[in-house]
Amino acid sequence: MEAAVPAFIAALLTQIGDRSPWLTAILADRYGRPFTVAFAALLAHGAGNAVAATGGMLIAPILTPNAKQLLLALALMFAAMGALWRLKAPDRLEGWRLGAFLTPLLGIFILALGDTTQFFTLAFAVRAPSPWFALGGACAAILIVNLAAALMGELSWRQLPIRGFRIGFGLLTLIAGVISGAAALRVI
Template sequence: MEAAVPAFIAALLTQIGDRSPWLVAILADRYGRPFTVAFAALLAQGAGNAIAAVGGALIGPILTPNAKQLLLALALIFAAMGALWRLKAPDRLEGWRLGSFVTALFGVFVLALGDTTQFFTLAFSVRAPSPWFALVGACTAVLIVNLAAALMGELSWRQLPIRNFRIVFGLLTLLAGVIVGAAALRLI
């Protein structure tokens, strides 16, 4: 259970400044079906996070405690780098004629594959006796953010201070990553 809360918090903060909810807001506006789009996005990102949790379950037992801590430090530093990088608009998928559910499912899956949320799920799942709690925590956060984006729509979503949030989140996450990494390397 101890992996669920940190995975939830990390995924929630990461997703707020990510491109996936932006795409969800775009697709919810286009199709006028916010719940369908949000559910498809949850399944898409849930699949990616499930892959990360399986990876954590497989490699967790062979990693030392310091290696697990270093993996978390890398996840934090990569999240910081991603947050401090300029946010590029997602492809609007205008040429996709697959309907609201399938377009959101495949579009969000492709966009989110290998994103920071999945790296956090991996990092938290290797540290936990039951890695599935990291998956549950991350998916709960993904659902909350994507549902909010779908219900708000693109115009309202883009009016949020996402840029400022990303800068603050990136700086704090970078600091945390350096501290956790230094502790993993026994420098502090």
């Protein structure tokens, strides 16, 4: 259970500044079905995070406690680099004519493949006795953020102070990643 809360917080903060809620808002506006689009986004993210949790379960027995902490430090530093990098608009998937469920399911799965949320899920899954709690916490946060984006729509979502949030989140995770990495390497 101790993996659910940190995975929830990390996924929530990561998703707020990510491109997938933005794409969710775009597709919810296009199709006029925010709950369907948000559910498809949840399934898309859930599939990628399930792979990460499974990977965490498989590699956890071979990692030392310091290696597990170093993996978390890397996840934090990669999150910082992603947050401090300029947010590029997602492809609007205008040529996709798969409907209100399949378009967001496939589009968001492709967009989110290998994203920071999955790296956090992996890092928390290796540290927990049950990696599925990390998956559950991440998916709950993903649902909240993407449902909010779908209900708000693109115009309202774009009016949020995402840039300032990303900078603050990036600096915070950079500091946390450096401290965690230094502790894992026994520098401090």
